[in-house]
Amino acid sequence: MAHLPNSESEQSSKLSNSSAESIAFSGLSFHFLTLFPELFLQVLQSSLLGKAQKRGLVSFSLIQLRDFATDPHRTVDDTPYGGGEGMLLKADVLYSAWKSIVDFSACERGKPKPLTVLLSPQGEIFSQKMAEELASYSGIIFICGHYEGVDQRFIDLCVDREVSIGDYVLTGGELPSLVLADAITRLIPGVVGNSRSLTEESLENGLLKYPQYTRPRIFKDLSVPEVLLKGDHSAIAEWRHAQRLERTIKKRPDLLKLRRF
Numbered sequence: 001m002a003h004l005p006n007s008e009s010e011q012s013s014k015l016s017n018s019s020a021e022s023i024a025f026s027g028l029s030f031h032f033l034t035l036f037p038e039l040f041l042q043v044l045q046s047s048l049l050g051k052a053q054k055r056g057l058v059s060f061s062l063i064q065l066r067d068f069a070t071d072p073h074r075t076v077d078d079t080p081y082g083g084g085e086g087m088l089l090k091a092d093v094l095y096s097a098w099k100s101i102v103d104f105s106a107c108e109r110g111k112p113k114p115l116t117v118l119l120s121p122q123g124e125i126f127s128q129k130m131a132e133e134l135a136s137y138s139g140i141i142f143i144c145g146h147y148e149g150v151d152q153r154f155i156d157l158c159v160d161r162e163v164s165i166g167d168y169v170l171t172g173g174e175l176p177s178l179v180l181a182d183a184i185t186r187l188i189p190g191v192v193g194n195s196r197s198l199t200e201e202s203l204e205n206g207l208l209k210y211p212q213y214t215r216p217r218i219f220k221d222l223s224v225p226e227v228l229l230k231g232d233h234s235a236i237a238e239w240r241h242a243q244r245l246e247r248t249i250k251k252r253p254d255l256l257k258l259r260r261f
């Protein structure tokens, strides 16, 4: 299993199951089971995700599915029984790769079995609420499908949840898994510097975020709203709350149903 290195010079490093660093890790471990690990590096090493990993709040490991093929051609897919278009990822190869992560996690003292999530257009639609729920796990295995999908027996045996990022079909589960990892990581305490920016964020408690402005004060004859310039914090808070309500009613009235009063 290749753990994502903290710097590019470490990119070829691998940690073994008995690594003291892995055993001591107490944050959220994301494991990506994929045919295209190279797609992940830039995203996972940049911005908040990269910082969260460096600070030990999350860990990322990339598992190349092909490493678990048993034939000389490293075959990971085959044609569907009964005919039909395309190729399916093989259950035996997926299972060996998945089992290696589950066994690895069992070595991490006191850690429960990771949650196994299959990215799939047939899954439950991902939401902020689901991100909050998934952020409470200590380990998540993302199964990134490809081609026509995945042998059903692997799903029946190993998958806890099928998750979709929307009603459209993508080439593979790599981008969806990164979407989930990003949304979940932001919710882990300490990842986003100011925790207030999370509580006032779009979708929090069924409301969108208020409009925001920065310098210059006037841009192309458009001025920043007066209330934001006067330093009256209760007036600003009132204005922002009213703006959140107004925006939500206008852009996403469906969200108001999610509000907790």
Ligand code: SAM
Residues within 6 Å of the ligand: 118, 119, 120, 121, 122, 143, 144, 145, 146, 147, 148, 149, 150, 163, 164, 165, 166, 167, 168, 169, 170, 171, 172, 173, 174, 176
């Ligand atoms: N034949 C499959 C079907 O009709 O359900 C679609 C396979 S799709 C081309 C290949 C892979 O991309 C899927 O196995 C899944 O992992 C991923 N994928 C595609 N669209 C997705 C979506 N909207 N959300 C999450 N994963 C998706």
